[in-house]
Amino acid sequence: MxxxxxxxxxxxxxxxVATHVxxxxxxxxxxxxxxxxxxxxEVILNYLGExxxxxxxxxxxxxxxxxxxxxxxxxxxxxSGLYFGGASIGVAFIVLWVxxxxxxxxxxxxxxxxxxxxxxxxxxxxLIMAFLVGSVMSSAFRHExxxxxxxxxxxxxxxxxxEKKSAFLLLLILLSLLLPNYLVRSGPYPHKVLLWALLxxxxxxxxxxxxxxxxxxxxxxxxxxxxxxxxxxxxxGVFVVGVVGKLLPEEWIRTWLGxxxxxxxxxxxxxxxxxxxxxxxxxxxxxxxxxxxxGKGPALALLLTGPGLSLPNWLAIARVFGGKKALVYVLTIVxxxxxxxxxxxNFIFTV
Numbered sequence: 001m002x003x004x005x006x007x008x009x010x011x012x013x014x015x016x017v018a019t020h021v022x023x024x025x026x027x028x029x030x031x032x033x034x035x036x037x038x039x040x041x042e043v044i045l046n047y048l049g050e051x052x053x054x055x056x057x058x059x060x061x062x063x064x065x066x067x068x069x070x071x072x073x074x075x076x077x078x079x080s081g082l083y084f085g086g087a088s089i090g091v092a093f094i095v096l097w098v099x100x101x102x103x104x105x106x107x108x109x110x111x112x113x114x115x116x117x118x119x120x121x122x123x124x125x126x127l128i129m130a131f132l133v134g135s136v137m138s139s140a141f142r143h144e145x146x147x148x149x150x151x152x153x154x155x156x157x158x159x160x161x162x163e164k165k166s167a168f169l170l171l172l173i174l175l176s177l178l179l180p181n182y183l184v185r186s187g188p189y190p191h192k193v194l195l196w197a198l199l200x201x202x203x204x205x206x207x208x209x210x211x212x213x214x215x216x217x218x219x220x221x222x223x224x225x226x227x228x229x230x231x232x233x234x235x236x237g238v239f240v241v242g243v244v245g246k247l248l249p250e251e252w253i254r255t256w257l258g259x260x261x262x263x264x265x266x267x268x269x270x271x272x273x274x275x276x277x278x279x280x281x282x283x284x285x286x287x288x289x290x291x292x293x294x295g296k297g298p299a300l301a302l303l304l305t306g307p308g309l310s311l312p313n314w315l316a317i318a319r320v321f322g323g324k325k326a327l328v329y330v331l332t333i334v335x336x337x338x339x340x341x342x343x344x345x346n347f348i349f350t351v
Contacts, residue, residue, distance in 0.1 A: 005243050005247065006243075008243055009240065009242040009246075010239070011242060012241060012242025012276075013235060013238050013239045013242065016276075019189060020074070022196060023180045024177070024181075025073070025074055025077075027173055027174075027176045027177035027196070028074045028075070028077045028177055029077045029223050029226050030173050030219075030223050031077065031078055031174060032077035032080060032081030032222075032223065032226045033225075034166075034169065034173055034219055034222075034223075035082060036085055036222045037218050038163070038170065039166070039170070047060060048060065048061060048087040048088060048091045049086050049088055049091075050088045050142075054090065054134065054135065057090070058091065058094055058131055060091075061087075061095055061130075061134070062130045062131070065094065065098035065099040065103070066102065066103060066104055067103065068095075068099040068103055068174075068177075070099045071100050071276075071277070071307060072100045072277075072308060072309055072310045072312070072313035073237075073313055073316065074100075075099045075100055076096065076234075076313065076316050076317065076320065077226045079092045079093070080092070080226065080320045089141050090134035090137050091134065093133055093137045094130045094131075096317070096329075097126070097130050097133050097333070098126060100308050101122075101307055102122055106122075106282070106307060107122060110122055110283045110303065113284065113287050114283060114286065114290075114303075117349070118296070122304065125300060125340045125344065128340075129333070129337075129340065132332070132336060133336070136332050137328065137332075141324075165210045165211070168206070169206060169210070169211075172199070172203035172206060173203055175199055176199035176203060179195060179199060180195045180196045180199075183195065207219075229319060229320060233312065233316045233319050234312045234315075234316055235312075236315060237310065237314070237316070238276055241274070241276045241311050241312065244274060244275075244311075257289060257293075257294045258293045259295045259298075260295040260342065260345025260346050260349075261295075262338060264294075264298040264341070265297050265298050265337070265341030265342045266334075266338040268294070268298035268301040269302070269304075269305045269333075269334050269341060270334065271306075272308070272309060273310070273314075273330065273333065273334055274309075274310070275306060275310060275311075276311065281307075282303055282306040283303070286299050286302050286303055295345055296344070297341040297342055297343075297344050298341050298345065299341075300344050300345070301337045301338065301341030302341075304340065305337045308333065314326055
């Protein structure tokens with residue numbers, strides 16, 4: 001028995017490394033290092049920092065995250081890069097939530113598989129939750145925000161807060177993260193790797209001929225800092241999820257996730273918060289459970305928390321942002337996910 005449990009964890013780890021590290025995590029880490037190295041701190045402080053009204057910074061974070069197809073682990077380097085670059089804690093956690101929970105690619109697939117009403121419910125619920133999560137995190141940890149103001153008039157006198165060549169490089173890195181997921185949705189995984197490799201070659205050559213050796217070294221140094229901080233805990237978390245998946249009885253899921261009660265929504269949220277779902281894998285999983293009798297409310301809760309949270313995600317967030325922030329964030333998502341599943345199941349899907 002112990003051998004099968006250990007094997008389940010190792011197989012989960014093998015699958016994760018084989019299908020996510022190259023085309024997801026590598027460009028995500030490079031993007032995070034690029035944000036820290038090339039984006040001037042003032043531009044993040046001006047648009048996403050605490051001095052900006054929350055309705056503006058939160059809206060900007062939510063809208064931009066909507067177009068980032070990232071799983072709960074891939075998004076961590078990006079969000080942490082923004083945070084250490086000067087973004088508010090609320091903005092950082094909105095990015096952590098919205099990008100995996102309700103990106104446009106996942107919504108399109110949800111609509112095709114589960115219907116338009118479920119896709120619309122997913123985006124509305126995720127965006128409402130995003131503002132609540134941002135507000136909770138900003139209020140709970142406002143004493144930890146960076147209080148340093150910009151020098152008088154500096155935000156107005158700087159001609160450029162981000163050089164054009166730096167902006168173009170970050171765009172190329174972002175494309176290497178997004179396009180393999182957007183353009184190669186199915187088919188052999190090597191096709192996705194090939195597209196990623198071509199895009200990576202393009203931005204590598206561009207960086208080589210557009211930036212000094214010192215600038216590139218700083219970029220790589222910042223990237224490796226994120227790798228050392230986050231990657232080991234992601235691997236540990238994926239292994240544990242594989243073990244838990246082996247131990248969790250399928251009959252238990254079928255029995256306890258029916259209907260639209262609070263208990264069913266809470267259990268669906270909890271399963272989603274613990275399990276790891278790569279981008280687009282949550283929809284077919286939920287579709288299967290719905291055919292077995294899962295209610296629409298719990299299904300929505302699982303669609304949100306499945307890709308939005310995971311045990312590896314918890315561990316990495318605690319390492320990057322601190323244990324208290326991770327605890328508050330996870331509890332907030334679990335409570336909101338439970339309420340959303342119950343509310344939509346009893347008052348929206350029944351209309």
